[in-house]
Amino acid sequence: MTDFTATKRMFHLPEGMTYLDGNSLGPLPLATPQRVGQTLQDEWAEMVITGWNRAEWIHQPARLGDRIGRLIGAPEGTCVVGDTLSIKVFQALAAALALRPDRKVVLSDTGNFPSDLYIAQGLLGALGQDLELRVVAPEEVADHITDEIAVLMLTEVDYRTGRKHDMAALTAKAHGAGAITVWDLAHSAGALPVDVTGAKADFAVGCTYKFLNGGPGAPAFIFVAPQHAMQARPILAGWLGHAAPFAFEAAYRPADGIARMRVGTPPIIQMAALEAALNIWDHVDMNDLRTRSIELSERFIHAVTQACPDLTLASPTDPAQRGSQVSFHFHEGYAAMQAVIARGIIGDFRAPDIMRFGITPLYLDEADIDHAAAQIAEVINSKEWDRPEFKVRAAVT
Ligand SMILES: *Cc1c(COP(=O)(O)O)cnc(C)c1O
16 A cells, blocks of 8 residues: 555645645655755766766666656656657657548547647648648547547646546547547646556657656656557657767668657756656555545545535546546636635636646645635635735736
């Protein structure tokens, strides 16, 4: 059994703050400053450029990729870390499209994160060829999988509502229609058990600063299924994805397998922070995490809906259909969230009217959930949100 009291002690949780926003940015693991300090002082300071070999910086993207792979059911050598998630979406979608050159349609849904849709729009526009991005309601995706579809591109867990797609079933349907799948695991990796191998996903991507706690700006990851690894075309043909980067050849030749999805120089300091965060996951069983996430989510939903008749649940009521976040609709959601934050309960707001709370068992327990629900109830029922200072919009919501 995972000891969640022990994992909670592995994080710095600011005094007076109850943190329900780990779905957006995980808190600082206590081991991170020392690990980052080691890269700065023992490696960069003392080794300078020789750190690429002596501290094995050059292998960090593959090593960390394998460690994330273990959390998402990816075999060794199929997952690599680097760049940002938006870049990884671009690479995965481009490679997927190249595997279906005779088809014109990318299918996605309105629950996908805007960056994924924007990246698709940008890529399809640049490729020309009458390619179409078709965006349907999440509940209607299955019905739109036809033999027109080149790529089914979805985020498994909806960033606003927490609604979870059935990755295995939709992938099976896509394959039945001859389509390739690209799954975004931004709200899945570190949030719930994921099995890209069992689901037969073709490509998967995700970020590491949300549930994985890698820190602001931590690099993203990409998985390419073994059967595509030697065909996947790297549209961003950078030198570190070349078969022989230090041969400095004029023409690009892709590296074997997943290494071709590397682009340029990786963020070594940021990867040190990610490594410290990934050490925590060695103590966690993903099935225990899921059980605990559901217990805490159900407790939170029950407490908030009982106490606040003005809030309506935006997340599915069936826990099996949810990721690890709980969202509510409220007409003054922005102001209410600011008032809740002023009381030390950190969630976030997503337009047009969603108050969103991440449920992260690594560092949240029953007492946190009960405290948060009580504070939310006071804000809503006393109309504390109706103060002018809570209605001023900040740059980041
Ligand atoms: C958080 C998130 C992103 C953010 O992409 P970045 O390039 O890391 O800024 C993209 N897609 C999804 C689905 C997300 O949840």
